[in-house]
Amino acid sequence: MKYDVIIIGAGPGGIFSAYQLVKKAPQLKVAVFESGYPLEERHCPIDGDKVKSCIKCKTCAIMNGFGGAGAFSDGKYNITNDFGGTLHEYIGRTKALELMNYVDEINVSHGGENTHMFSTAGSEFKKLCMQNKLKLLDASVRHLGTDINYIVLGKLYEELKDKVEFHFKTPVTDIEQTEGGYRILYGDGESAECNKCIVSVGRSGSKWMESVCQKMGIPTKSNRVDLGVRVELPAEIFSHLTDKLYESKIVYRTAKFEDAVRTFCMNPNGIVVNENTNGIVTVNGHSFEDPSKKTNNTNFALLVAKHFSEPFKDSNGYGESIARLSNMLGGGVIVQRFGDLERGRRSNMKRINEGMVQPTLAATPGDLSLVLPKRILDGIIEMIYALDRIAPGTANDDTLLYGVEVKFYNMEVQLNERLESIYPGLFIIGDGSGVTHSLSHASASGVYVADIIASES
Numbered sequence: 497m498k499y500d501v502i503i504i505g506a507g508p509g510g511i512f513s514a515y516q517l518v519k520k521a522p523q524l525k526v527a528v529f530e531s532g533y534p535l536e537e538r539h540c541p542i543d544g545d546k547v548k549s550c551i552k553c554k555t556c557a558i559m560n561g562f563g564g565a566g567a568f569s570d571g572k573y574n575i576t577n578d579f580g581g582t583l584h585e586y587i588g589r590t591k592a593l594e595l596m597n598y599v600d601e602i603n604v605s606h607g608g609e610n611t612h613m614f615s616t617a618g619s620e621f622k623k624l625c626m627q628n629k630l631k632l633l634d635a636s637v638r639h640l641g642t643d644i645n646y647i648v649l650g651k652l653y654e655e656l657k658d659k660v661e662f663h664f665k666t667p668v669t670d671i672e673q674t675e676g677g678y679r680i681l682y683g684d685g686e687s688a689e690c691n692k693c694i695v696s697v698g699r700s701g702s703k704w705m706e707s708v709c710q711k712m713g714i715p716t717k718s719n720r721v722d723l724g725v726r727v728e729l730p731a732e733i734f735s736h737l738t739d740k741l742y743e744s745k746i747v748y749r750t751a752k753f754e755d756a757v758r759t760f761c762m763n764p765n766g767i768v769v770n771e772n773t774n775g776i777v778t779v780n781g782h783s784f785e786d787p788s789k790k791t792n793n794t795n796f797a798l799l800v801a802k803h804f805s806e807p808f809k810d811s812n813g814y815g816e817s818i819a820r821l822s823n824m825l826g827g828g829v830i831v832q833r834f835g836d837l838e839r840g841r842r843s844n845m846k847r848i849n850e851g852m853v854q855p856t857l858a859a860t861p862g863d864l865s866l867v868l869p870k871r872i873l874d875g876i877i878e879m880i881y882a883l884d885r886i887a888p889g890t891a892n893d894d895t896l897l898y899g900v901e902v903k904f905y906n907m908e909v910q911l912n913e914r915l916e917s918i919y920p921g922l923f924i925i926g927d928g929s930g931v932t933h934s935l936s937h938a939s940a941s942g943v944y945v946a947d948i949i950a951s952e953s
């Protein structure tokens with residue numbers, strides 16, 4: 497099999513590469529190889545009834561398949577250079593924003609037309625945050641919601657399926673350089689060749705990406721890991737912020753250690769969910785645009801970044817060990833009332849059920865102080881009190897904390913300003929490159945390399 501372009505991975509990076517290639521260079525023969533299932537076959541077995549928590553499927557339906565890790569996400573496309581990746585360092589701030597806006601136009605024209613774009617610009621909350629030693633980051637955010645995000649992905653697939661060859665359930669095992677391009681290996685000794693290859697394997701492909709880089713001698717740098725908890729509280733407590741901004745990215749510098757603690761992935765009226773990364777169960781959250789699926793709770797993560805350099809470099813390994821500890825103690829994710837954490841006691845179902853916040857995830861009541869390092873936990877507790885000043889009620893006893901939330905980052909692959917590796921024509925994009933950590937940045941990186949390939953073909 498011979499193609500002009502092979503794309504590995506059908507997450508937002510891969511999808512938007514394919515979309516842009518079809519638009520700009522329809523003469524090119526393009527194939528996408530994806531280890532997961534087509535969109536309509538992606539089903540997480542957790543139904544909250546028979547299967548209450550993660551059963552560690554071989555191919556995780558949440559992380560793999562058409563739509564990538566973003567398929568069942570909250571579909572929050574943050575249009576900003578302030579977070580979500582460092583794409584602007586490679587392609588420039590203006591270009592990065594231009595491409596993120598272009599991706600937004602495509603999403604809007606493929607089912608997202610009735611969704612909202614929120615913005616921090618001119619909001620009164622910046623001042624309120626500053627007055628309380630909190631920093632509100634600038635962003636515009638399009639909230640598609642899990643349901644509309646799914647519709648947008650479905651429409652993109654319909655548009656692409658006859659113009660691009662999709663190979664689902666086909667994990668690529670290796671990449672080799674050939675005389676005129678690249679050969680990818682998959683299945684039982686099968687292979688396909690191409691002139692140009694776009695690798696967009698996301699977080700779930702991080703270990704594989706690392707091994708490819710090692711084998712091909714592509715330089716990499718270790719990255720950070722973010723550790724923390726997911727907070728769940730009555731939606732009213734944050735409604736003044738979420739009604740106007742939807743998601744507020746707020747950073748707090750702790751008085752004790754001067755560590756930065758930040759809010760991440762805020763889901764008004766949303767649900768808390770399990771996430772399975774390489775067999776380790778952590779916590780995440782999302783929400784629906786459909787009013788009938790909204791809950792009475794809002795959830796968001798509080799995270800602290802950890803970097804390691806010498807002699808230990810494996811930031812993700814550190815994060816995994818902490819997550820394993822919570823899996824060992826709780827059989828999965830642990831939930832604790834803030835009041836119980838403050839009193840140094842484990843939570844139990846009785847106290848949780850008597851509280852104001854009904855959990856949206858069936859997690860094991862436990863004690864997060866046995867899992868998270870003291871410095872991280874102290875930072876999170878300080879941040880909860882800081883948030884209580886701008887959203888009174890955040891530090892209520894009944895506020896629920898789920899642990900652990902870990903945000904793994906791929907190691908950063910050495911790339912030039914074309915997002916091309918040291919091998920000409922081998923492009924590495926999206927979260928798998930370590931350059932992006934979000935839907936909008938990953939998608940924009942896909943459009944960017946497709947434009948380069950189209951202009952040179």
Ligand SMILES: Cc1cc2nc3c(=O)[nH]c(=O)nc-3n(C[C@H](O)[C@H](O)[C@H](O)COP(=O)(O)OP(=O)(O)OC[C@H]3O[C@@H](n4cnc5c(N)ncnc54)[C@H](O)[C@@H]3O)c2cc1C
Pocket residue numbers: 504505506507508509510529530531532558559560561562563564565566567568569570571572573574580666667668669696697698699700701704761771780781782925926927928932933934935936938939
């Ligand atoms: C529950 C959840 C909620 C999220 N919510 C948001 C949000 O609201 N906003 C936001 O900006 N970000 C969110 N994110 C992060 C966002 O989903 C990612 O940043 C984004 O999906 C990255 O896109 P990507 O294309 O780089 O990688 P991915 O989306 O991870 O896609 C990579 C694809 O490559 C495939 N793959 C991996 N290895 C191979 C291989 N060897 N061969 C073939 N295929 C392979 C995988 O199966 C996967 O489908 C969320 C993530 C999760 C898990």
